[in-house]
Each structure stands twice: as structure tokens, then as C-alpha cells.
Amino acid sequence: MITAICFYIFATILIGSGIMVVFSKNPVHSVLFLILAFFNAAGLFVLLGAEFVAMILVIVYVGAVAVMFLFVVMMLDINFTELRKGVQDYLPIGLLIGIILMVEMVVIVGGWSMTDGIAVTINSATPKVLEVTNTDAIGRILYTDNIFLFQLAGLILLVAMIGAIVLTHRKRSGVKKQDIGKQVRRRRHEAYEAVDVKPGQGI
């Protein structure tokens, strides 16, 4: 009973805040609604008994990614009325993509209930909740069963990261930067010199 009530509360707020992400006038409000949506998604995961995924969702998305979103959105003063001018032009493409995603989802969920083979695979991947914790289960799937795919994904991300750094990094001249090694290496005789000044003559 309580689970059902919680599910409906989480789900309603999730969908509501998802809609508000798209429709709110202020971009910062959009991001804040996005964060609310993440929280409620985490709540749904907890209800499913997937507490590890819920916590990772909060840590990665709410704790890091959304902070960066907020950071950027607050810094850039985006004029949303300007951005919204093209809505009519992009609407057909957006709708098309939406429909394709919808159809794909229906196919996946339909395949779930219709084919026996898929159901067997799905059930084999999830051990009984009481036997192993879901941290353990996810660890086994990721790092033991599918280790090569996991490494491959990691490698792709690494390449993407290096690519992003190479593309955006630029050396600017004339910027004063602290070089701690240089500061430490400096000796006394380089820093100052003692001059014996005669009275009335100056240097």
C-alpha cells in the first residue's frame, strides 16, 4: 500500500517536473526542475530495491552533472525568447525523433512480454535480491561478465575526454601563472644584491 502511494507520488512529481523542464520560462528554473526529476527517479529506483543505482544517480547526476549545468546556465545569460523563435521550424524533426523513440520503446517492452528468450536473459542477469546486494550484482555484471565491453566503453570515454581537452585547450601568451617549482628553485643571489652605497653618491 505505502509502496504504491510512494510510487504514484514519485512518478507524478517526476513527470510534472519533466514537463516543467521543457516549459519553464527561466533556464535556471528548468535546471532546478531537472534536479527535482533526478531526485524522484532516484526515489523510484529505491522503490524497486535498486538502492545502488539510486545513490549513483544522485551522486553523479544531482551532485556533479546538474551542478555543472546550473553553473553554466547561471553564468551564461541566455535569452530564451531568442532561442524559442525557431521552435516552429524544428517541431517536425523533434516530433519525428520523439515518435521513433516511442516506437523503439514499445518494441522493446513488447519484446519483453512476447519473446521467452529475452525474458530468460533478463531474469538471469538479476540474482535474487536477498542473496546478493545489488552493488555486488552490478559489480559482477560489469566487471566480470562484460569486462571487455566495459573497458571498451571506458576507452571511448577516455578518447572523448582527451579529444575535448585537445580541442579546447589553448595556450595564451602574457598570462601570469604561478610556477611553484620555479619559485622554489630561486636562490638568494638571484633575488637580491647587496650594494655598498657611499654617502652622498647614490647608486
Place this chain on the structure above:
Amino acid sequence: MGKYLDVFMNWLFGYQMSDGVILAVGTIANVLVVALPVLLAVAMIVWVDRKVWAAIQLRKGPNVVGPFGLMQSFADGLKVFLKETIIPAGANKFLFLLAPGLSLIFGLVGWAVIPFGEGMVISDLNVGILYLFAVSSLAVYGIIIAGWASNSRYAFLGAMRSAAQMVSYEVSIGLVLVTVLLCVGSLNLTDVVMAQRGISLGLFNGYFFTGLMPMFFIFFISALAETNRTPFDLPEAEEEIVAGFQIEYSSMSMALFYLGEYANIILMCGMMSILFFGGWLPIVDWKPLYAIPGVIWLFGKMFFFFFCFAWIKASVPRYRYDQLMRLGWKVFLPVSLIWVVLTSSYLVFFGKFSA
């Protein structure tokens, strides 16, 4: 807790509660049993902070209200409570008032998984460490939202600094937590404490006395940065950006920030005691010491770390911003990453992985 209440209610009114009601009432009672002392502890720890700070500067500190000035925090609380809450004209009213509340809430919810003794915990989560990590990384939202909603340049600068700082130091905190949980083999905080019993030569309780010692120092310094304490108090740096994100706040809304900040600091002290100093276990694994209740050991350790926090606040100058970023990304991140690799290789090589 709920069970005793049920017995009590039955005795008093002849009223039998259903299981759901027992669970709900019991949980609420548990939460109050932890949250109220935490708030009281915040009030007292502010006094301790000011006293330590004063002693280091050869002053007396608060000594007027109550014996030894003990009631000073309550007097301050009453004062801010009676002041007017000013909302700036250009501020986003809802978010402006939401931010201090968020900061207090995120300071308090972390206490749900802190074990005060064996079985003395509100919620013995399987993923306790992750929960704490998640909660501690959320504390930044109170500050960012406050800075943005105030519609003030200083406040906004403070918020931006805070966001960048917290995201940077979270990374090293995360890696430190990974080393600890590699050694424990579990994400449950009770398991973390129990795994530390006699860990060092069967003599000391706590990972601090093993090869994880450098990780403790990284965690301690990152905790300073996460809670915006000196030397990393750039988000509120008085001399540079006046009071940073708090600049437009007055009365109770400002006091809520302080409550949240100190609740977070005590939470961090609790995390340090649990992860590295054996939580409620005595420091030395010696039978007679177990006669002292575990709660007292835990509080003693937390108090010691808080003393260190206050000590640092009184004696260390503030970091420059680029130095702060350098320390986080170029020193702590590589060192903690290397330590993760070393720890896991050690555990694999000697077959000490506890699955």
C-alpha cells in the same frame, strides 16, 4: 523505538497500533531522537568553536550569557529570531527562502545512516557510504541557489566559487571512500566500523593506523573544503566578496545557513571517525576500554576532529583560488588515485579481498 511506544500506548489508553502505524511512529521518533540532539550539538559546537578560536588568540571568547557563556548560542538564536527577514527587491522570492532551508535539510539528512553504536542507527542502509557521499555533495545546492536568487554580484561570485570548489574536492573524497570500501568489502557503515576492529597488529582499531593514513589527511583537508571552512572559505571570504552567498540574508534565514553548515561539519567529523578511527570502537583494542559506552568514544573522536577544525580556522590563512584548484586537481586527485590502485593491488596480491 516504535515497539516501546506501542507497549506504552497500550498500557495508557488500551490502544493497539497496527504495524504500519508502529513503523511510521517509530521512524519519526528515531529521527527526532537523532535530529534534536544534532541541532542542540550545533548550538553548543558554535560556542566551542568561538572558545577555541578565542583561546588561540589569547581572548576570553563568549563568557557573559550563562555559566562560561554556554548560553551564548541560544541568546544569538533568540536575537536572530526576533529580527526582520529582509528580501531584496530583485530577488527570486521562492528560491531565496528555499535555499537556507535546503542547506539545513542536507546538513541533517546525512545523520540517518551514521551508526552511534552497534545497531544504534536510524537506517542501516546497504549503501551507507554512498548515501553519505551523495548527501555531502548536495550541500552545494543551498549555496548555489542562495547566490543566484539573491540577485547580487557578490552573492553570485560566492556561489560560483562554491560550486567549482565542491565539485573539485568531491572527486578526491570519492576516491578516498573507494580505498576504504575496498578494504572493507562492503558499503554498509556498520560493516565499515566492525572491519576496523584490531586492524592494526591487533592493537589499534581504525584504518588510520594502517597504510590508509595518507588517505585520512586527504579526506580531512577535502572535508574542510567541502564544508567551506578556513583555509578554503572562499565562497564567503569576508575580505574579498564581503560575505559571499550570505550577503543578502538576514535574521533566521541567515541562521539556517549557519545551522546547516555546522551540522555538515559535525557530520564530516562523524564520517572521519567512522571511516578511519573505528567509529564507536575504542582507539586501542583492549578489553577494559570496551566498558566505556561506544557513543562516548564516537563523540570523543568527533569532538577531537572538531577541535582540529576550529584550530585550523584560527591559525591558517586563506588559500588563493588558483592554489585551491591546484591542490584539488593536481595533488589530491593523482595521489588518491594512485592510492586506490596501490590498495587494490595489495589486496589482490595478498588475497585479502573480503567479498
